[in-house]
Amino acid sequence: MNLVLGGIAWILDPANMNGPSGWIARLLEQLGYTFGAVAIAAIVAIPLGYAVGHTGRGRDIAVAFSGGLRALPSLGVLILFGFALGIGFKAPMLTLVILAIPPLLAGAYAGFEAVDRRTIDAARAVGMTELQVVGKVEVPLGLPLLIGGVRSSVLQVVATATLAGYIGGGALGTFIFQGAATRNYDMMLGASILVTALALVLEGIFALLQKLVVPRGVVATGQQNVRARSSRSRAVMGSPIQEGK
Amino acid sequence: MIEFRSVTKRFPDGTLAVDSFDLVVPPRKTTVLVGSSGCGKTTLLRMINRMIDPTSGSILIDGEDTGGLEPVKLRRRIGYVMQNSGLLPHRKVIDNVATVPILNGTPKREAREHALELLDTVGLDRSLADKYPRQLSGGQQQRVGVARGLAADPNILLMDEPFGAVDPIVRAELQQETIRLQEGLGKTVVFVTHDIDEAFLLGHQVVILQKGGHIAQSGTPAEILAAPANDFVATFVGADKRKRALHIQRVGDRDVVVDENGTPTGVLQP
Numbered sequence: 001m002n003l004v005l006g007g008i009a010w011i012l013d014p015a016n017m018n019g020p021s022g023w024i025a026r027l028l029e030q031l032g033y034t035f036g037a038v039a040i041a042a043i044v045a046i047p048l049g050y051a052v053g054h055t056g057r058g059r060d061i062a063v064a065f066s067g068g069l070r071a072l073p074s075l076g077v078l079i080l081f082g083f084a085l086g087i088g089f090k091a092p093m094l095t096l097v098i099l100a101i102p103p104l105l106a107g108a109y110a111g112f113e114a115v116d117r118r119t120i121d122a123a124r125a126v127g128m129t130e131l132q133v134v135g136k137v138e139v140p141l142g143l144p145l146l147i148g149g150v151r152s153s154v155l156q157v158v159a160t161a162t163l164a165g166y167i168g169g170g171a172l173g174t175f176i177f178q179g180a181a182t183r184n185y186d187m188m189l190g191a192s193i194l195v196t197a198l199a200l201v202l203e204g205i206f207a208l209l210q211k212l213v214v215p216r217g218v219v220a221t222g223q224q225n226v227r228a229r230s231s232r233s234r235a236v237m238g239s240p241i242q243e244g245k
Numbered sequence: 246m247i248e249f250r251s252v253t254k255r256f257p258d259g260t261l262a263v264d265s266f267d268l269v270v271p272p273r274k275t276t277v278l279v280g281s282s283g284c285g286k287t288t289l290l291r292m293i294n295r296m297i298d299p300t301s302g303s304i305l306i307d308g309e310d311t312g313g314l315e316p317v318k319l320r321r322r323i324g325y326v327m328q329n330s331g332l333l334p335h336r337k338v339i340d341n342v343a344t345v346p347i348l349n350g351t352p353k354r355e356a357r358e359h360a361l362e363l364l365d366t367v368g369l370d371r372s373l374a375d376k377y378p379r380q381l382s383g384g385q386q387q388r389v390g391v392a393r394g395l396a397a398d399p400n401i402l403l404m405d406e407p408f409g410a411v412d413p414i415v416r417a418e419l420q421q422e423t424i425r426l427q428e429g430l431g432k433t434v435v436f437v438t439h440d441i442d443e444a445f446l447l448g449h450q451v452v453i454l455q456k457g458g459h460i461a462q463s464g465t466p467a468e469i470l471a472a473p474a475n476d477f478v479a480t481f482v483g484a485d486k487r488k489r490a491l492h493i494q495r496v497g498d499r500d501v502v503v504d505e506n507g508t509p510t511g512v513l514q515p
Contacts, residue, residue, distance in 0.1 A: 122332070
């Protein structure tokens, strides 16, 4: 208990809060890593996932590829990149991008796959072009699962961004590694609390966002016809990403 | 007029769905393709708007070979109504109906106004316009599907077992509505079903199909009932089970029609 209080006291001490190496700056760095890595990963993973989900081709490769990326130990990758790219933000950023890709990829293609085939067939039959089928049908209906992917991606990255401090890349991990080296447990704990709080806040925001992006017609409960609802359309509302289902 | 000229479809897995099929679909009439599952009827229907391309042979609409047309443009001028309505779940009823005109470049407001009129046409209350498909009953959804099919004012309306998933009472209602609409609007309707009673009810021309899209018999319902071409047709229309065998009984001064069990089904009008 004393340790926790020590951690909180460390957080509340203005001397630790402000300035270029205060925790506010470090927290912003942590956020910068998180959203930077997820944004870069999204540029790669979302178009790829959409292509896989729309065509149904290359699904096995995508599953194997993202499974493989997931299996990589982040610390190992970080050290490897650290040797290759030197100290600074590049190595952690690259490591985090790799970590962020699999959930985004899975969210993108699972979102497309969850759309009822008959809806897509009908869209095509009334005269939508392939691009219109993607833009007007698959993207809006697949959005909840994609946001689910962004959510798990962000959460994994925000926690792992702590490792950046290990090779001098800044962010909140700096305090943890520094605290460990100097036996300053208040500092370690304070930073840990901040990382945890940050992760929880982001989780809350994304949980809410995920609810908000479910198309209104999909959440709208009918007066009847509950039985006729297809299992596929129900899957659109679910939050967890299931890979290789 | 739609013409099938020795149309063959072999799917990549080797299935011969349709084998050298010839048919002329007369304009402004309802032609029903009827047969058991696997007879190629849906394949035939979907080849008209090029959702499926024939392996060989050609399909002509008013003398024009569809093979040379852009599939997307072709589909936008042919109405399509499918089983389970195929409505976009994230769009309101009105926007579903207005889909095709908006794709064709009609201003949104105009398309929506026209869509409201179409709701009247198919017998839906305008208050449903702002609902989502899921908030409607199965029968209402099918009506929206029909309204969408009519939205671009196509000459041809393709209907793929549109009433297969609704209950018998609603189905009977929708069938009457279809007859009324076809007569009122004079569309060329191609209708696919496995239900021979539905085929006889709706079709000016009924085409009974056997496996591989072979035509067992084609003609008006009366022609088919009066002279089934072979045993397959006789079985299919139920003539062999005496289901269609009605007799006249003289009761007093009226002619009463009775079925094979002697149950009265109606009275002959003078």
